[in-house]
Amino acid sequence: MLEVRRQHWLEMLAESWAQYPLEGCGLLIGEPGGDRVVRFVPIRNEAESARIYRLDGAEYSRAALQADKDDLDIIGVMHSHTHTAAYPSPTDVAEASKPLMPPNWHWVIVSLGWGHPELHSYKIVDGGIAEEPVRLAQ
Amino acid sequence: MAPTGKVREVLVATVSVRLPTVLRPAAGGQSSVEADGSTVGDVVKHLITEFPALETNLVDDEGAVRKFVNVYLNDEDIRFLDKLNTVVAEGDEVAILPAVAGG
Numbered sequence: 508m509l510e511v512r513r514q515h516w517l518e519m520l521a522e523s524w525a526q527y528p529l530e531g532c533g534l535l536i537g538e539p540g541g542d543r544v545v546r547f548v549p550i551r552n553e554a555e556s557a558r559i560y561r562l563d564g565a566e567y568s569r570a571a572l573q574a575d576k577d578d579l580d581i582i583g584v585m586h587s588h589t590h591t592a593a594y595p596s597p598t599d600v601a602e603a604s605k606p607l608m609p610p611n612w613h614w615v616i617v618s619l620g621w622g623h624p625e626l627h628s629y630k631i632v633d634g635g636i637a638e639e640p641v642r643l644a645q
Numbered sequence: 646m647a648p649t650g651k652v653r654e655v656l657v658a659t660v661s662v663r664l665p666t667v668l669r670p671a672a673g674g675q676s677s678v679e680a681d682g683s684t685v686g687d688v689v690k691h692l693i694t695e696f697p698a699l700e701t702n703l704v705d706d707e708g709a710v711r712k713f714v715n716v717y718l719n720d721e722d723i724r725f726l727d728k729l730n731t732v733v734a735e736g737d738e739v740a741i742l743p744a745v746a747g748g
Binding site: 571580 | 665667676702711714715721742748
């Protein structure tokens with residue numbers, strides 16, 4: 508389960524639209540190993556692509572170090588799908604299955620492609636995809 | 646005759662190293678540790694000496710940083726600096742993070 512406050516959902520949506528037609532992305536920050544988003548940090552898509560994303564190194568490093576200083580940690584990653592469903596692509600699965608990827612990370616996908624935006628969250632471990640419930644909190 | 650050539654001074658600095666979440670158990674659960682060296686490569690070697698379980702995750706058989714590992718020195722990717730030969734200074738922040746990408 509992932510708990511997302513309304514404010515953070517709106518921030519993820521705003522970032523996804525701001526980067527459109529490119530994919531937008533960002534980091535979910537929370538208690539170490541946690542299931543509740545405490546902060547959403549938009550990160551520049553270094554790939555500047557409508558098909559793939561790659562976290563900008565400088566912004567990624569800065570956000571990770573700041574999380575440590577706040578006794579928080581990265582608990583997941585958000586990216587947008589501009590024209591496809593909010594479901595992990597083969598590239599998403601391959602990248603999320605690489606070594607050093609925490610198995611408890613939440614992989615959030617925001618889809619802009621169907622007239623109304625959707626947010627879904629997944630656990631991706633060793634090539635397997637498991638959707639998890641998302642609780643929208645105030 | 647007094648030497649006239651300049652001798653390159655190699656300074657050993659102490660830097661903080663932010664470890665990726667999944668490697669923290671191999672370093673006693675710490676999120677960041679201190680390590681010494683004059684280059685990022687030295688710092689990584691020092692880290693591996695202290696915590697041998699990190700080695701196979703961070704570097705390949707030739708000692709190069711693995712492809713799925715990103716190493717940042719003060720928020721700059723060392724691939725765009727001098728890679729493992731990048732010189733470090735006292736108090737620098739090294740962050741080791743898994744590369745994150747997708748489609």
